[in-house]
Amino acid sequence: MQVTGTVLTTRRVDAYHALTVVAPGIAERYRPGHFVSVAVGGPHTSMVTRRALSIHDVKADYGGTVELVFTTRGPGTAWLAERRARDTLDLVGPLGRPFPLPRDPAHCVLVGSEYGSAVLFPLADALLARGCRVDFVLGGAGAERVFGAMRARRMATTTTLTTEDGSLGLRGKVTDALPSVIADTRADVVYACAPMETLRSVTAVAMEFDIPVQAAVEESMACGIGVCMTCVLPVIGDDGATRMVRACVEGPVFRGERVRFEDVGTIPFDALGAPGGGARHVS
Numbered sequence: 715m716q717v718t719g720t721v722l723t724t725r726r727v728d729a730y731h732a733l734t735v736v737a738p739g740i741a742e743r744y745r746p747g748h749f750v751s752v753a754v755g756g757p758h759t760s761m762v763t764r765r766a767l768s769i770h771d772v773k774a775d776y777g778g779t780v781e782l783v784f785t786t787r788g789p790g791t792a793w794l795a796e797r798r799a800r801d802t803l804d805l806v807g808p809l810g811r812p813f814p815l816p817r818d819p820a821h822c823v824l825v826g827s828e829y830g831s832a833v834l835f836p837l838a839d840a841l842l843a844r845g846c847r848v849d850f851v852l853g854g855a856g857a858e859r860v861f862g863a864m865r866a867r868r869m870a871t872t873t874t875l876t877t878e879d880g881s882l883g884l885r886g887k888v889t890d891a892l893p894s895v896i897a898d899t900r901a902d903v904v905y906a907c908a909p910m911e912t913l914r915s916v917t918a919v920a921m922e923f924d925i926p927v928q929a930a931v932e933e934s935m936a937c938g939i940g941v942c943m944t945c946v947l948p949v950i951g952d953d954g955a956t957r958m959v960r961a962c963v964e965g966p967v968f969r970g971e972r973v974r975f976e977d978v979g980t981i982p983f984d985a986l987g988a989p990g991g992g993a994r995h996v997s
Contacts, residue, residue: 715739715740715743715806715807716804716805716806717737717738717739717740717804717805717806718802718803718804718805719735719736719737719740719780719802719803719804719805720735720736720800720801720802721733721734721735721797721798721799721800721801721802721803722734722735722736722775722776722779722799723799724797724798724799727783727861728857728858728859728860728861729785729858729859730783730784730785730829730832730861731783731784731785731786731791731794731795732770732781732782732783733781733782733794733797733803734771734779734780734781734782735779735780735781735782735803735805736776736777736778736779737750737778737779737780737805737807738776738777738778739778740778740780740805740807740808741772741773741774741777741778741779741780742778743808744769744772744780744807744808744836745808745812745813745840746812746813746833746836746837746839746840747810747811747812747813747833747837747930747966747967748769748807748808748809748810748812749766749767749768749769749807749808749809749810749833749938749966750766750767750769750780750782750805750806750807750808750809750938751764751765751766751767751805751806751807751809751935751937751938751939752764752765752766752767752782752794752803752804752805752806753803753804753805754789754790754791754793754794755789755790755793756793759793761789761790761793763790763936763937763942764806764935764936764937764938765784765790765791765794766809766935766938766962767782767783767784767794768782768783768784768829768830768832768833768907769781769782769807769808769832769833769836770782770783770832770833770835770836771835771836772836780805780807783829783832783861784829785828785829806938806939807938809938809939809962810938810961810962810963810965810966810967811963811964811965811966811967812967813837813840813905813928813930813967814928814967815840815841815844816841816844816846816902816903819844819845819846819847820841820846820847820902820903821846821847821849821899821900821901821902821903822841822846822847822848822849822901822902822903822904822905823849823850823851823892823895823896823899823901823903823904823905824837824838824848824849824850824851824870824904824905824906825850825851825852825888825892825904825905825906825907825908825916826850826851826852826853826861826862826888826906826907826908827852827853827854827887827888827907827908827909827912828853828854828855828859828861828908828909829861830861830907830908830909830930830932831852831860831861831862831866831907832861832862832907833907833930834850834862834905834907835862835865835866835869837905838850838866838869838870839869842869847871847899848869848870848871849870849871849872849873849874849895849899849901850866850870850872850873850874851873851874851876851888851891851892851895852866852873852874852875852876852888853875853876853877853878853883853887853888853891854876854877854878855877855878855879856877856878856879856881856882857877857881857882859877860875860876860877860882860883863875863882871899872895872898872899874891874895876888876890876891887912887915888908888912888916889912889915889916889919892904892916892919893919893922893923896919896920896923896925897923901923901925902925903925903926903927903928904916904919904920904925904926904927904928904970905927905928905930906927906928906929906930906970907929907930907932908932909932910931910932910933910975910978911975913929913931913932913970913973913975914975914976916929916970917929917970917971917973917975920970920971921970921971926969926970926971927969927970927971928967928968928969928970929967929968929969929970929973930965930966930967931947931961931965931966931967931968931973932966933945933947933961933962933965933966933978935961935962937962938962939962939963940960940962940963943960945960945961945962945965946958946959946960946961947959947961947965947973947974947978948973948974948977948978948980948981948982948985949964949968949972949973949974950972950973950974951972955985955986956974956982956984956985956986957985957986957987958981958985958987
């Protein structure tokens with residue numbers, strides 16, 4: 715649904731920005747993994763495409779609020795970072811395919827890098843409500859880019875932090891720490907949200923342990939509703955055939971082993987509709 719939401723609060727969270735917006739209809743329909751698309755630049759802007767933003771938190775206050783977390787990457791997100799309380803935003807949501815939850819209690823490892831970690835916290839709440847064990851692996855380039863470390867420690871059985879510069883936790887990337895966390899926790903499933911290359915590595919680690927991974931991909935989404943086709947990526951279907959699917963509609967959550975991460979940004983020769991038109995089967 716499309717709503718005009720009023721900004722309730724703004725804050726900085728280390729290197730990131732967080733906006734809490736009153737959006738009752740979106741909050742009511744939200745499930746962990748959903749996102750919103752936000753119009754930027756105001757009514758007279760030349761920035762016509764929306765920005766897809768992760769939902770970090772949902773509360774019942776004021777009929778329903780959503781907290782959006784982002785980093786400034788260009789003029790659109792820079793404009794968002796300048797919003798203040800009582801400003802209004804045009805939001806469409808909740809969008810996308812949310813994280814699937816296990817039917818029975820399971821041991822779940824949640825892996826997040828940079829601000830991608832934001833979407834994992836409402837997921838952790840939902841998993842804990844189902845009696846699941848939750849363990850976090852969070853990372854970033856430096857301490858200021860690790861999102862949610864304190865909250866993760868409060869809610870999870872264990873929290874492992876990594877930074878590439880060694881300023882917080884273990885030196886390295888989340889994938890360096892992930893194998894030992896999976897082994898120590900006897901994980902049944904991995905949930906992840908991170909840049910594509912990190913998701914590729916997380917998926918490879920999970921496959922080594924023969925456990926499923928649910929990956930929320932970070933692809934550029936101009937419309938967020940499946941029209942513009944800017945966020946397509948190659949995904950292997952149940953029939954073994956590769957199709958170019960829309961991350962904003964068929965995703966952003968996919969089974970990691972089904973995403974052809976090595977071919978993201980291209981149309982594989984064997985994808986349906988491509989010159990080869992063949993099928994690539996999952997082993």
